Structures are given as C-alpha cells and as structure tokens.
Amino acid sequence: MQYSDEKEVAPRAEAVEEHGRYLYCVAASGEKISLGKIGIESKEVYTIPHRDICAVIHDCPAEPYQSDDQEVVKAWVMAHQKVVDTAWERWGTVLPLSFDTIIKGETEGSAQRNVQGWLEQEYERLKSKIENLRGKAEYGVQVFWNPKVIAENLTRTSPEIRKLDEEIRLKPRGLAYMYRQRLENLIKREMETKADECFKDFYSRIRKHADDIRVEKTKKAKQDLQMIMNLSCLVYKDKYTELGEELDKINRLEGFSVRFTGPWPPYSFIEGA
Amino acid sequence: MVLDIDEKSLKHGVLGLVIALVEVIRDALKLQAMKRMEGGSLTEEEMERLGEALMDLDIAIEEIKEEQGIAESVKSVRDGLDEIVDDVLDRMINPERWKEEVEQNT
Amino acid sequence: MEPTRNSHATLVDLLDRILDKGLVINADLIISVAGIPLIGVNLRAALAGMETMLKYGVMKDWDERTRAWESEHRKKVEITAISGEEIILEMFGSHYYSQGIYTAWRMGRIYLTGKRLILYHPSFEEMLFETPLEKIKGMALERENYFTGKERENLCLLLESGDVVRLHALDTLKLKEALEQRMSTLGLGWEEVPGLAAHDERTAIFLSQGEEVICSGKMWYLMSPRGIMAESWKPGHLYLSNKRLCWWYDFEGKVGFEIPLDRIVGSSVGTRDLGTALKGAKVLDVVYLNQGGKEVTSFSGEGLSEWEKALNGIASGKELAPAFEMETCPQCGQEAPANELLEMGCRYCGWVSPRLKRQLRQSALDRATR
Numbered sequence: 001m002q003y004s005d006e007k008e009v010a011p012r013a014e015a016v017e018e019h020g021r022y023l024y025c026v027a028a029s030g031e032k033i034s035l036g037k038i039g040i041e042s043k044e045v046y047t048i049p050h051r052d053i054c055a056v057i058h059d060c061p062a063e064p065y066q067s068d069d070q071e072v073v074k075a076w077v078m079a080h081q082k083v084v085d086t087a088w089e090r091w092g093t094v095l096p097l098s099f100d101t102i103i104k105g106e107t108e109g110s111a112q113r114n115v116q117g118w119l120e121q122e123y124e125r126l127k128s129k130i131e132n133l134r135g136k137a138e139y140g141v142q143v144f145w146n147p148k149v150i151a152e153n154l155t156r157t158s159p160e161i162r163k164l165d166e167e168i169r170l171k172p173r174g175l176a177y178m179y180r181q182r183l184e185n186l187i188k189r190e191m192e193t194k195a196d197e198c199f200k201d202f203y204s205r206i207r208k209h210a211d212d213i214r215v216e217k218t219k220k221a222k223q224d225l226q227m228i229m230n231l232s233c234l235v236y237k238d239k240y241t242e243l244g245e246e247l248d249k250i251n252r253l254e255g256f257s258v259r260f261t262g263p264w265p266p267y268s269f270i271e272g273a
Numbered sequence: 274m275v276l277d278i279d280e281k282s283l284k285h286g287v288l289g290l291v292i293a294l295v296e297v298i299r300d301a302l303k304l305q306a307m308k309r310m311e312g313g314s315l316t317e318e319e320m321e322r323l324g325e326a327l328m329d330l331d332i333a334i335e336e337i338k339e340e341q342g343i344a345e346s347v348k349s350v351r352d353g354l355d356e357i358v359d360d361v362l363d364r365m366i367n368p369e370r371w372k373e374e375v376e377q378n379t
Numbered sequence: 380m381e382p383t384r385n386s387h388a389t390l391v392d393l394l395d396r397i398l399d400k401g402l403v404i405n406a407d408l409i410i411s412v413a414g415i416p417l418i419g420v421n422l423r424a425a426l427a428g429m430e431t432m433l434k435y436g437v438m439k440d441w442d443e444r445t446r447a448w449e450s451e452h453r454k455k456v457e458i459t460a461i462s463g464e465e466i467i468l469e470m471f472g473s474h475y476y477s478q479g480i481y482t483a484w485r486m487g488r489i490y491l492t493g494k495r496l497i498l499y500h501p502s503f504e505e506m507l508f509e510t511p512l513e514k515i516k517g518m519a520l521e522r523e524n525y526f527t528g529k530e531r532e533n534l535c536l537l538l539e540s541g542d543v544v545r546l547h548a549l550d551t552l553k554l555k556e557a558l559e560q561r562m563s564t565l566g567l568g569w570e571e572v573p574g575l576a577a578h579d580e581r582t583a584i585f586l587s588q589g590e591e592v593i594c595s596g597k598m599w600y601l602m603s604p605r606g607i608m609a610e611s612w613k614p615g616h617l618y619l620s621n622k623r624l625c626w627w628y629d630f631e632g633k634v635g636f637e638i639p640l641d642r643i644v645g646s647s648v649g650t651r652d653l654g655t656a657l658k659g660a661k662v663l664d665v666v667y668l669n670q671g672g673k674e675v676t677s678f679s680g681e682g683l684s685e686w687e688k689a690l691n692g693i694a695s696g697k698e699l700a701p702a703f704e705m706e707t708c709p710q711c712g713q714e715a716p717a718n719e720l721l722e723m724g725c726r727y728c729g730w731v732s733p734r735l736k737r738q739l740r741q742s743a744l745d746r747a748t749r
Contacts, residue, residue, distance in 0.1 A: 020410060026402065062410055074390075077397060098401040104410045114408055129402075139382055140392050174324030175317065178310055181303060207376075216395075220352065232396075244380040251380060261389050262382040267396035271403060332500075336486055 020062035021103040021111040024083045025265070026119075027054050028093040028130045035086055040065065040079045045086075048112065050119035053126055056087050056094075057103075057115065064100050084265050093134045095126065096265040129273040136211060137237050138269060139262035141247065143202055143229040144221055149255035150194065151187050161186060195228050202229060202250055209243040210235050214268045225257070232268040289346030292338060296351065299330055464492035468557045472548035474498045474508045475533070489548050491557055496536075498546065508546070512562055514539040517572035520555060521545070534558075537572055585634050590622045594689060598680040600626045600636060617678060619689060624665070626678070636676060642668045646690040648683045663687060682716055 105111025472489035517537030628635030
C-alpha cells in the first residue's frame with residue numbers, strides 16, 4: 001500500500017565511486033571522530049584509529065588531484081594544510097604527509113582496510129616517531145646578505161683590496177677595466193670565504209637553540225639579496241623565542257637579513273625521527 | 274606542452290636566447306683574458322686594448338638588450354641555465370658536509 | 380624576532396614542505412602520479428617568479444610591463460652629472476668613436492644644456508662626449524652613407540683643441556639650430572666649415588701645423604718583417620699631404636710609415652701575386668730616398684693610377700696633381716675618386732648619383748622632344 005505523503009527518494013548523489021582514501025597525516029590520538037567538511041573540495045575529514053594513533057583522511061576517487069589551474073591547486077594545498085593544522089592543534093603531535101597521498105583500493109571498502117592494515121603494521125615505527133617529535137615544531141630560517149654592502153665592507157677593511165681599488169683610479173680605460181675585473185675576482189673570493197665563515201658561525205649559534213637542523217638548498221633571492229643559508233630547524237614549541245632572539249642578533253648585522261617562518265608541522269624531520 | 278608563439282614572443286625567445294649565449298661567451302672571454310693577464314703574458318698596451326674591447330662589448334650587449342627590450346628575457350634564460358647547472362652540481366656537492374663539519378667541532 | 384607563516388610571502392615555504400616532504404608510505408599502497416608531477420613545478424615556478432620558456436605568453440606580458448615601467452622610470456631619473464643645468468634640448472643620439480682598435484657609433488642621449496653639449500649614457504652613467512659650448516669653433520652638416528644603405532646627416536664640430544667630433548642625432552638639423560641659437564644667445568662665435576666633414580679623426584691626430592691633406596684613401600701596406608712576424612700586408616689609410624706621404628695603421632692607431640715629399644723619387648703600378656690566394660693584384664711601388672740609398676715600399680688598394688700620377692707629379696717637381704678624394708660607392712662599396720663617382724657614376728656597379736640621374740633624364744627628355 002502506498003501512502004500519499006511518501007516522497008520519491010532522490011537518487012544517491014555519489015555518481016563517482018570513492019575507492020581512495022586521501023591521507024593528510026597521522027595523529028597522536030586514538031579518537032574516532034569527524035572533523036567536519038574542512039578537507040579539499042569541502043570533503044568531510046575523519047579519522048581511522050588504531051590503538052592510540054589515527055590516520056586523518058577523506059574519501060575520494062582513486063586518482064590523484066591534478067589541475068592546470070593554479071588557483072585551484074593553491075586552494076587544495078591550503079585546505080590540506082588547514083586540516084593538518086586542525087589535527088595538530090587538537091592533538092598536539094602529527095606526522096604530516098605530502099600533498100596528494102592517496103591510499104588506493106580496488107573495491108569498495110578495500111582502501112579503508114588498507115589504511116587500517118598499514119596502521120597496524122607500522123604502529124611501532126609511527127609511535128616512535130610521534131614520541132620523538134612530541135612538543136616540537138619546525139621553523140624555517142633563511143639568512144640573506146646584500147653582496148654590495150658586504151663587498152663595500154670588505155673593501156674598507158681589506159688593505160689588499162683598498163690598494164688595488166686606488167691603483168685602478170689612476171689607470172687608463174682599458175687597463176682600468178682589466179684591473180677592475182681582477183679586483184672583482186678578488187672580492188668574490190674573499191666573499192666566498194666570508195660566506196663560509198658566516199655559515200659556520202651562524203649555524204653553531206642556531207644549533208644551540210634547536211633540537212635538530214636540516215640544511216636545505218639555498219634558493220634565488222629577490223633583487224640584490226643573496227641567500228647564504230637555508231635551514232629547517234626542529235625546536236621545542238616553547239623554546240622558539242630564544243631562537244628568535246639569536247636570529248635578531250644576526251638580523252642586526254650590517255648587510256644581513258633573516259627570514260624566520262613557522263611554526264610548521266615537522267615535515268622535514270619525519271624520516272629522521 | 275602548448276607553445277604560444279607569436280612574433281613578439283619569438284623575438285623574446287630566440288633573441289633572448291642568442292643574447293644570453295653571447296653573454297656566456299663574453300664571460301668565457303673575460304675569463305681567458307684574466308687568465309692571460311694573471312699569467313703575465315700580456316704587455317700593458319695589449320691589456321689596455323683588450324680591456325677597451327671587452328668594455329665596448331659589454332656596452333654593445335647592454336645597448337642591444339635595451340633597444341630590444343629583452344633584458345628580462347635574457348635574465349630568465351640565464352637564471353634557467355644557472356638552475357640546471359646548479360642542479361647537476363648539487364648532486365655532487367652536499368651542503369650537509371658543512372653541517373657535519375660544524376657538528377664535529379661543537 | 381617572531382616567526383611568520385600565514386601570509387602570501389610564506390606560501391613558497393609551505394609548498395617546499397608540503398610538496399616534497401613528510402611521511403613516506405610504501406609505494407604499493409598509494410596511487411602514483413604518472414610522469415613528472417607538474418602541479419608543484421608550475422605552482423612553485425609561478426609563485427617564485429621564475430617563468431620558464433614554457434610560457435612564452437606570460438613572459439611577454441611581464442617583459443612588456445617591465446619595459447613600460449623602465450621607460451617611465453627612466454624619465455624621472457635625474458642625471459646627477461648635469462643637475463642644476465638647464466636642459467634646452469635632449470634627444471637620442473650617437474658619437475663616432477674612432478680611437479679604439481675599431482671604430483663605432485656609440486649611442487646615448489644628447490643633452491644641450493645652457494652651458495654644454497653632452498652625450499650621456501644614463502644606464503651606465505657614462506659620459507660619452509662632452510664639451511662646453513665656448514669650445515665649439517666650427518660646425519658643418521655632413522651627409523653620410525650609413526652602412527644600412529640609407530643616407531644620414533651628421534653634425535661635425537670643430538673644437539678649440541683642433542679635434543673634430545662627429546655626432547648624429549634623431550633630428551640632427553634641429554640639434555644644430557638649437558645649438559646655434561644657444562651659442563648666439565651666449566654671444567659665442569663659430570664658423571660654418573663645410574670642409575670639416577672630410578677631416579677625419581686620424582688626420583686630427585697626426586697632421587702638423589700648416590699641413591693639409593691633398594688626397595687620401597684606404598690602402599694596404601706591405602709591412603716589413605718585425606720580430607717574429609714575417610712581411611705582411613696590413614690594412615690602413617694612406618694620406619698625401621703638402622708635407623709628406625704617410626700611412627696610418629688602424630690597428631695600432633698611429634702612423635706606420637711616412638716619407639717627406641722631397642724624398643719621393645717616383646712610383647709605378649704593377650701587378651703581383653699577393654700570397655697564394657690573391658694573384659695578379661695591382662700594387663703601387665713607391666721609390667724613395669733613405670739613408671742607404673733608394674728604397675721601395677708597396678701599397679695596394681683602389682685608385683692606384685691616380686696615386687701614381689700624383690706621386691710622380693711631386694717627384695718631377697711639377698705642380699701637385701689636382702687633389703682627389705677617394706669615396707666609396709654607396710651601392711657597392713667600391714672605392715673610386717670622388718669626382719669620378721659624382722660625374723660619371725660607379726664603374727663597378729653602375730650606381731649613379733641622384734643629381735646625375737636627373738641630369739641624364741633631363742638630357743634624354745631634351746633629346747626626345749627635339
């Protein structure tokens with residue numbers, strides 16, 4: 001018998017099958033909970049726990065997120081970070097994963113089982129990493145210098161350079177050019193030595209305030225600045241002010257500037273943990 | 274990879290590449306000139322003429338870049354070339370070495 | 380110092396971590412991206428401002444914006460070299476520079492200020508040429524056949540020092556007029572010196588007081604062995620003046636050979652093989668008196684028979700042969716005496732001057748209408 005107020009049920013909105021599990025991070029908690037629709041493309045983020053750790057995931061099609069549209073990708077990346085941050089704030093320690101890590105599953109529900117199985121298998125290793133990183137955060141430290149300013153300082157303080165500089169003023173155009181080139185080479189060599197010295201000096205000073213440091217590749221800097229040091233530092237969350245003070249001292253040196261970013265979840269220190 | 278080629282872009286692309294390479298060659302010439310200068314095999318007069326010629330070359334290159342408006346394109350090409358070289362070198366030189374040195378001394 | 384993370388500036392720092400680092404999971408569990416993942420590459424490249432050659436379109440816009448900014452910015456840049464002086468006229472221009480091992484037009488901006496005429500290169504802050512107005516004693520406009528094939532007008536200035544300066548400007552006539560006006564206002568005098576154009580930098584250097592050039596032309600000279608260098612032909616310019624015959628060596632920027640007129644005995648043109656490549660080339664042998672006796676020196680180039688006539692005229696004590704100036708044909712670049720080019724045209728390529736063309740056309744018309 002059909003009742004007149006029985007409505008037609010709308011067809012299920014999930015036309016696309018979601019056999020994949022997008023993995024954001026592993027958190028230090030055994031809570032089984034949903035964090036809400038805070039994920040990429042507003043997907044619902046929830047946890048799959050095993051004992052006292054859990055995987056933070058959302059359901060998705062079993063294929064990577066790809067797009068030519070930069071704005072779209074930016075939005076995805078920001079969403080990813082937001083989820084990791086939320087987990088971090090809530091549970092204190094997380095092991096973040098790279099963007100676009102999707103656990104696969106051939107059939108419905110098998111991805112879920114894969115995640116579970118992986119947590120069980122890797123429990124000891126994951127738990128150990130979590131303990132090593134408990135209470136710590138990653139900070140980015142980049143030291144720049146202005147080559148012109150440093151070169152000027154060197155010219156002032158190095159008698160050899162000063163002498164050559166003066167000699168050049170007396171020479172005719174072509175010779176002056178050649179000698180200026182020699183001067184530039186000389187200055188360049190002295191600057192390389194200075195960069196080396198500064199690196200070692202700053203590194204040892206920073207080392208005292210960090211639990212661990214990873215040396216990263218220096219990158220192209222803006223305009224007239226040159227990056228001479230690029231570090232990722234693992235620091236106790238309450239100790240970062242001391243690091244900040246040390247960086248202040250370096251920042252105040254003539255010709256130097258420091259970029260201090262963070263706190264980041266410990267992306268750079270997981271494999272070493 | 275879709276290449277968006279129109280006249281102006283081609284100029285930036287091809288001319289930029291050519292001038293970037295001219296600059297690289299010029300740098301190599303400068304290097305050679307300096308080596309000969311340091312080696313003491315040039316007379317003062319020869320150094321004077323060499324210096325003037327190199328200086329004029331510098332100016333000519335700058336003028337071309339200015340007149341054609343390709344200074345940024347040339348810089349892009351050279352930065353790109355630098356990156357490739359850096360990448361290769363990076364695999365040979367490990368910045369971790371510095372870290373190890375300092376760790377050993379502290 | 381406080382750490383930062385929630386701004387656009389730190390997006391790159393975030394990307395460096397989120398795209399490359401983090402916990403690693405066994406590969407068989409994850410869905411991998413086939414090939415090079417372009418997501419991170421493109422995004423990072425764009426954010427770091429490092430456009431690659433893959434995106435021509437983007438680079439073009441960027442370059443144009445930069446250029447627009449640059450030209451806008453350049454107008455505002457005050458040239459410290461002339462701050463305080465009133466700028467009467469400024470325009471793009473160039474100066475003919477011939478003191479180096481090669482000659483060239485050097486470009487920059489011409490500034491006519493209340494006190495000076497300057498050619499300045501703003502980007503390098505280099506003063507290419509400068510003269511106070513009172514040092515200008517003579518001026519002339521010159522028509523030159525520029526290497527592009529077009530004719531250009533140059534401004535030649537005779538300075539107090541005796542130097543002749545050649546300038547070219549976007550509007551040379553306007554520059555000359557403005558210059559004349561300013562100099563009149565200042566009460567300075569100068570002369571129109573039509574022959575100035577023929578006067579070149581080289582002669583300015585080596586000509587002595589009262590010495591005048593009678594004829595000149597490009598000429599190869601057979602240089603005697605020097606040190607380890609064997610006898611060889613060198614390019615340069617030959618000048619016959621009222622005092623001597625001398626040859627200017629371009630490469631060294633100085634006179635490489637000279638003999639006073641009264642030592643010239645005679646000359647003759649012959650054909651010789653110059654090296655393996657050049658057979659049967661015309662050579663001018665000049666015989667002259669030296670300490671030890673008679674000596675011969677050889678030259679090769681264009682217009683040798685004219686030179687022979689002139690030199691033999693001198694040697695025999697006759698009046699100096701009528702002056703001839705060697706000119707290059709604007710069409711094919713071959714050298715020939717100037718009057719020959721103007722009155723008969725080029726014997727090599729058949730080029731004819733516009734005036735001559737008109738004349739010929741006129742006479743053809745006249746004949747046709749008779």
